[in-house]
Amino acid sequence: AQKVTQAQTEISVVEKEDVTLDCVYETRDTTYYLFWYKQPPSGELVFLIRRNSFDEQNEISGRYSWNFQKSTSSFNFTITASQVVDSAVYFCALSEGDYKLSFGAGTTVTVRA
């Protein structure tokens, strides 16, 4: 069964628009960790954020913000005032207390100038 679902396959926006990427996860563990990674066109995987299951505090880092809601098993990611450099594939991932990461299928974000 898919543990991490990213329902949006592709999102296309015009520069300066906001874009929100959805991530829904499934776990029975009480302790787990959620991650977002960015994969730019160059192909490498860039770590963006980590959140543990006990910390529901939202986080903002520059134009990036994350909304973690345990009640809906969601860990959504918003890019505010998007820029062309934000064009990438974004992955949400879950670690359930072992060291393995389960990834969603990814959302391709295209920001048009």
Next chain:
Amino acid sequence: DAEITQSPRHKITETGRQVTLACHQTWNHNNMFWYRQDLGHGLRLIHYSYGVQDTNKGEVSDGYSVSRSNTEDLPLTLESAASSQTSVYFCASKDRVNTEAFFGQGTRLTVV
């Protein structure tokens, strides 16, 4: 600086050949992983290791094997390459359960 490197970056091989992809990390992490990336599937776990002499199967392990003779290296072997194994392969290492994984640059493998 510590890093994780994969080689080769690109490889073309023929169906039926044995292929080995190298992964070397200098983070001194016990935990290492191999993933494959395919469109529509994200990254799927092939094999992983929690330490020297430890190896475990992931969700898509058929046709692949790994060995862990030291902390730094986790080579991935395709026993008899098949066209279905054409993919981008990523190696990763991780320190603790609550830390992020560090990924190599990826290896693009084409089986013809």
